[in-house]
Amino acid sequence: MKGGRLDRLSDWLVALLVAEVVVIAFFPAFRAGFVSWDDDTYFLNNPYYRGLGPAQLRWMFTVTSGHYMPLTWLTHGLDYVLWGMRPAGYHVMNVVLHALAAAAAYVVALRVLAAAVAPEPLGARRLAAAVAALLFAVHPLRVESVAWITERRDVLCGLFFLLAVVCYLRAVEGDTRPRRGWYWSAVALAALALLSKAMAVTLPLVLLLLDVYPFRRLGPWRWTRRDVWLEKIPFFVLSAAAAVMAIVAQRSVGTLSDLRALGVFERLGLAAYGLVFYADKTLVPFRLAPLYEAPYDYTTLTAWFAGSAVVVVAAAVALVRVRRRWPGVVAAAAAFVVMLLPVLGLVHFGLHVAADRNTYFAGLAPAMLAGGVVLRGLRGASSPGAARATGAVALAVVVVLAALTWRQSTVWHDSRTLWDHALRVSPSSIAHAKVGVLLDEEGRTEEAIVHFREAVRLNPDNAYAHNNWGIALGSVWRFDEAIAHFEAALVVKPTYAEAQQNLALTRLRLTNPLGYLEAQRAKRESLVRGRAQ
Known part of the structure; x- marks a missing residue:
């Protein structure tokens, strides 16, 4: 025993x-x-x-x-x-x-x-x-x-x-x-x-x-x-x-x-x-x-x-x-x-x-x-x-x-460490798109666009890359190009809610700037409420 x-x-x-x-x-x-x-x-x-x-x-x-x-x-x-x-x-x-x-x-x-x-x-x-x-x-x-x-x-x-x-x-x-x-x-x-x-x-x-x-x-x-x-x-x-x-x-x-x-x-x-x-x-x-x-x-x-x-x-x-x-x-x-x-x-x-x-x-x-x-x-x-x-x-x-x-x-x-590593060992459309988003968030829009372009070259059906490329283009006032990429994202994925919203907001920004500002204010308030909840 x-x-x-x-x-x-x-x-x-x-x-x-x-x-x-x-x-x-x-x-x-x-x-x-x-x-x-x-x-x-x-x-x-x-x-x-x-x-x-x-x-x-x-x-x-x-x-x-x-x-x-x-x-x-x-x-x-x-x-x-x-x-x-x-x-x-x-x-x-x-x-x-x-x-x-x-x-x-x-x-x-x-x-x-x-x-x-x-x-x-x-x-x-x-x-x-x-x-x-x-x-x-x-x-x-x-x-x-x-x-x-x-x-x-x-x-x-x-x-x-x-x-x-x-x-x-x-x-x-x-x-x-x-x-x-x-x-x-x-x-x-x-x-x-x-x-x-x-x-x-x-x-x-x-x-x-x-x-x-x-x-x-x-x-x-x-x-x-x-x-x-x-x-x-x-x-x-x-x-x-x-x-x-x-x-x-x-x-x-x-x-x-x-x-x-x-x-x-x-x-x-x-x-x-x-x-x-x-x-x-x-x-x-x-x-x-x-x-x-x-x-x-x-x-x-x-x-x-x-x-x-x-x-x-x-x-x-x-x-x-x-x-x-x-x-x-x-x-x-x-x-x-x-x-x-x-x-x-x-x-x-x-x-x-x-x-x-x-x-x-x-x-x-x-x-x-x-x-x-x-x-x-x-x-x-x-x-x-x-x-x-x-x-x-x-x-x-x-x-x-x-x-x-x-x-x-x-x-x-x-x-950043994750997606930089991904690009070094296994470059992919998603990895380029992810790095592009990170660069755009840092204000390095032109560098981000380079990665979005490569992401779409590797996979023309990457709706995520198209959507975020459109966001980057919109931030530098290239609205017509941004709209084209939002539309491309929706062709691939018609139910892509974020691309739908970005397309609507960009069109509103072109046709009704005051309405766009009001929509952005409402969006920010909604985000604040969601975080509080």
């Missing part, structure tokens, strides 16, 4: 150490602010989430602004109660949630490695599990999800996702009849994950993969185990409901691409490209950007799509050939693909072909595989010195990744 209690205490201490390393790696985020990449829409210009009263709660559970995520909104309401509009508190919450997710990943790794690798000294397993958790948690690809306030939904969903896995593994421990308390706790945590973000829809598939390997509850001659399949029904029902809500939410903001805009072959090519892109960035996490923008014409990516498809097919064939020799590699690859399925473009939405945040869940798979490699290296070491060298190399990789994460976190300090 005493030994068991000591082991549990040791596990808690290692989990705490993992969480502390995560906090250190993301320390620059504590000094960051809101950025002009959805933070302005979700927080600075949104009074509805501010508080935890009946009106705010009603809004949180009914709004579908791109994502259905009432639990995430609840945490932001708590942010406002605790911190007001001070961004530091929002960032603290993001980092703390991610640190807790890292600790949960450590617990999952302990159990997965115990089942995957022959019995090892507990100390070696703890080291390998800690390495796995940290390779997941301090990888630079996690920065977007953690250092960007808007992406709270990733870290909150990820925490509940991992806790659901922990409870599920406890429920089916020993491959006996599932323990009801742990099982229904896993189902409840799955529901909480889905109420944070729909990315957790892959959870039942991940649980089935774990049943196959390393826990071998399913497999050759065991595929027909009804109990294993039946226990997944609540998870699949929850995931199906969340998937429907996710599609409704994306459709509500007009970001869901239909088959006329993006055909089946383009979607398959995009999925293959995404798999190769995410695998590459996992292994070589450099030149990370806040936006990898979709091209104006997808035919420009045909060669990339074809090449990626060849790589994916070749990798799949290789995995089939080694499935018996290296089942852990096959299981990790399958989990990587499964957890990326919602964001590979088969159901396409948004302005991007890929995003760092999309790897928040999928990053667990290669991290667990790496933990297994470390544990096998420790087991196969020919001497204590070789074992220490294996551990030292693993920890050195963690330190390098943590340093890269620290550096990447500084990119998200403010809007």
Whole structure:
């Protein structure tokens, strides 16, 4: 009993150490602010989430602004109660949630490695599990999800996702009849994950993969185990409901691409490209950007799509050939693909072909595989010195990744650092438009116009760039040109309310200057009232 209690205490201490390393790696985020990449829409210009009263709660559970995520909104309401509009508190919450997710990943790794690798000294397993958790948690690809306030939904969903896995593994421990308390706790945590973000829809598939390997509850001659399949029904029902809500939410903001805009072959090519892109960035996490923008014409990516498809097919064939020799590699690859399925473009939405945040869940798979490699290296070491060298190399990789994460976190300090970095590593129409807005706000209108012109050259259908180019032109009394750009924005996006208002005000300014001044005064008063509320 005493030994068991000591082991549990040791596990808690290692989990705490993992969480502390995560906090250190993301320390620059504590000094960051809101950025002009959805933070302005979700927080600075949104009074509805501010508080935890009946009106705010009603809004949180009914709004579908791109994502259905009432639990995430609840945490932001708590942010406002605790911190007001001070961004530091929002960032603290993001980092703390991610640190807790890292600790949960450590617990999952302990159990997965115990089942995957022959019995090892507990100390070696703890080291390998800690390495796995940290390779997941301090990888630079996690920065977007953690250092960007808007992406709270990733870290909150990820925490509940991992806790659901922990409870599920406890429920089916020993491959006996599932323990009801742990099982229904896993189902409840799955529901909480889905109420944070729909990315957790892959959870039942991940649980089935774990049943196959390393826990071998399913497999050759065991595929027909009804109990294993039946226990997944609540998870699949929850995931199906969340998937429907996710599609409704994306459709509500007009970001869901239909088959006329993006055909089946383009979607398959995009999925293959995404798999190769995410695998590459996992292994070589450099030149990370806040936006990898979709091209104006997808035919420009045909060669990339074809090449990626060849790589994916070749990798799949290789995995089939080694499935018996290296089942852990096959299981990790399958989990990587499964957890990326919602964001590979088969159901396409948004302005991007890929995003760092999309790897928040999928990053667990290669991290667990790496933990297994470390544990096998420790087991196969020919001497204590070789074992220490294996551990030292693993920890050195963690330190390098943590340093890269620290550096990447500084990119998200403010809007200027974010979009200047985006232009350096992945120039895009949106990035040029964002920099143009920042320059125009500083009074550097001619420089701003240069960026708006480039934004429209890269994507003639960038309504945001047209609208803000029109604002810049209006500020230097080039009203006819401004009107042309407001009209261009509305051709692309007829429901663009800001462009409609700017067009009306600019025409009024030309035809009735006094009426324009009165309209501007009313607009300012409305803004003041909104901020006061």
